[in-house]
Amino acid sequence: MTTMLTSDWLLADSLAPDVSDDLLAPLYAAGARHELVLPFCGDCSLPLDLDQQVCDGCGAAEIAWRPVEKAGTVHSVTVMHRREPDLVVASDPYPILDVELASGHRLIMTTHARSESVPRVGDRVTVAFRELGGVPIPSATPAAPRHTVPLTTEARS
Numbered sequence: 001m002t003t004m005l006t007s008d009w010l011l012a013d014s015l016a017p018d019v020s021d022d023l024l025a026p027l028y029a030a031g032a033r034h035e036l037v038l039p040f041c042g043d044c045s046l047p048l049d050l051d052q053q054v055c056d057g058c059g060a061a062e063i064a065w066r067p068v069e070k071a072g073t074v075h076s077v078t079v080m081h082r083r084e085p086d087l088v089v090a091s092d093p094y095p096i097l098d099v100e101l102a103s104g105h106r107l108i109m110t111t112h113a114r115s116e117s118v119p120r121v122g123d124r125v126t127v128a129f130r131e132l133g134g135v136p137i138p139s140a141t142p143a144a145p146r147h148t149v150p151l152t153t154e155a156r157s
């Protein structure tokens with residue numbers, strides 16, 4: 001087992017994006033304040049993909065980054081088994097989640113922390129920020145404990 005100086009549970013710090021010269025600079029700047037901002041069309045307010053430059057709805061090329069609710073639902077789950085010894089520090093397979101946010105955006109992320117269990121499609125998650133080489137990266141935490149059993153004994157209709 002190799003010991004590596006890293007702040008993240010999954011990736012080596014060398015994979016941190018260069019925030020000074022990045023389309024996603026607003027995302028990282030807000031993440032440092034624990035806020036999630038995502039791109040919308042500056043004209044018609046349609047939610048845009050992170051790398052989208054032109055709106056599908058109206059054709060405008062104006063992007064407005066706005067704060068959104070940090071709540072979403074797991075749309076799909078991929079479990080990554082591939083290992084990259086100098087880049088991926090986790091030794092176990094890890095989940096890659098396609099999360100549908102309340103804002104209408106879709107974001108690809110992994111879990112906030114190493115997890116024994118893999119989130120399931122339909123799980124509600126809250127967006128937090130992993131820190132990768134000092135850069136905040138969106139990640140998912142369960143919005144509520146999973147596999148909970150209702151404690152109430154009240155009859156249900």
Ligand SMILES: [Zn+2]
Nearest residue numbers: 041044055058
């Ligand atoms: Zn538009």
